[in-house]
Amino acid sequence: MKLATLNALVAAIEEGSLRGAARRVGVSQPALTKMIRELELELAAPLLMRTSRGVQPTAQGKVLYERSVKANRELRAAVEEINQMDGRLIGELHLGAVPLAVMLLIPETLRTFGRDFPHIRLRVSEELYVAQLHKLRSGEVDVTVGGVPDDLSTGEFFVEPLMNTVMVPTVRRGSPWLKAKCLADLQTARWVYTGANSESGYAKLFFERHQLQPPAIGAVVNSTLALLSLVCSGDYVALMPVQIARLPIVAAFIDVIELAEGGYPLEVGAILRSDSVPSPVLRHLLTHLHRAAHQLSQGRAPDLGLGHNLA
Structure with a gap:
């Protein structure tokens, strides 16, 4: 099973059409169709359903898609972490935040972290607490910031306290x-x-x-x-x-x-998976979150950052 073939399947599912997937992957549509067909033969299972409006994943296709997206994410993270260990601070961090954290800590953290690490793309997703934990479990976000619930699983998650x-x-x-x-x-x-x-x-x-x-x-x-x-x-x-x-x-x-x-x-804290080891850049991000929290504790009002692009 080749990574390029898996990427072709991911593109087809996300684009919803073989033509769009071929354009995204950079191959002809017949070549992309052949790649997906070879993958279906290898697994002896249908992965895509062709419809008049494009393509949709089968149940088997959904399973392979989810695993492929996670594998790609892990590979990118590994490459970025290796670069960071060598002093090349480049890459991307995905920060999950509940509305409370967006209001209190994120604007100042974005300002100082972006200034010190201009080559790190920091993505911020604002969603409800339950959705953030789901994304943290699946690896879609690197860290979640928000109120720390009393029933948080300490075996599954680690909390870095930030402020009260x-x-x-x-x-x-x-x-x-x-x-x-x-x-x-x-x-x-x-x-x-x-x-x-x-x-x-x-x-x-x-x-x-x-x-x-x-x-x-x-x-x-x-x-x-x-x-x-x-x-x-x-x-x-x-x-x-x-x-x-x-x-x-x-x-x-x-x-x-x-x-x-x-x-x-x-209590407001940064929540991480217990089984994960923070990358060098993630550790720097935690430092900037602590800095923003310290400013609030000293009575310095947060900048709501209405002009910031959080995506």
């Missing part, structure tokens, strides 16, 4: 919910959850911490921009890091509800 924060309840300026004095006063409010559904998210944990029934879901978001937009423009309540809520650019539109319970304390 407090998630505080926030609303739009002038909201009637600002009159609330305790958490129980907010049980009938429409809350924004940063989770997959009403069974997840810090809002639910905050209420349960004080032996209260979690409020009904008002909206579910999985991005920083969506969270800020909903709170600014609607009559929603949402938890966000106190460092973000106090920023002048945010405080112009959002107020913190001063409750007797305060807020929900949270």
Whole structure:
């Protein structure tokens, strides 16, 4: 089984057509078709289904595709790590971040890391916590940054603590919910959850911490921009890091509800797979994350980096 043949299959599945795959791989369409046919004969299994709209993977094709993508990723990582060991700091890092981390740490980390390592392409994916762990398990991301849950598997993951924060309840300026004095006063409010559904998210944990029934879901978001937009423009309540809520650019539109319970304390950390050895560049990235966290601990407000390209 040749790597070039596997790459032809990957291209066909991702492009959805043999013509597009041939163009991407740099061979003629008949040559690419022959490569995939040889692979099917070698495995004695169909890998692609031809349709009027292109090609789709069979069940067997999906299995080989997923393994091939992972193998390619591991080979690229090995080449990059060898270059880095020889002092050639080039390559790519994929950083997963939940909305909390994007708001707090990522802008400053991107600024300083990009300045010190201009030849390292740093990709940032903002998604929900569950999706980030899945990507970390599969090797799609090198590290995930976010709140550290109590039920995180220590046998599977390693946590590099970065900082502690407090998630505080926030609303739009002038909201009637600002009159609330305790958490129980907010049980009938429409809350924004940063989770997959009403069974997840810090809002639910905050209420349960004080032996209260979690409020009904008002909206579910999985991005920083969506969270800020909903709170600014609607009559929603949402938890966000106190460092973000106090920023002048945010405080112009959002107020913190001063409750007797305060807020929900949270440890923020970098999460890595326990079975992985951080590459030299990944270790440098962790150093820059610690630097950004230290700035926040000293009271220096984060730059939200609205002009940065995170892709």
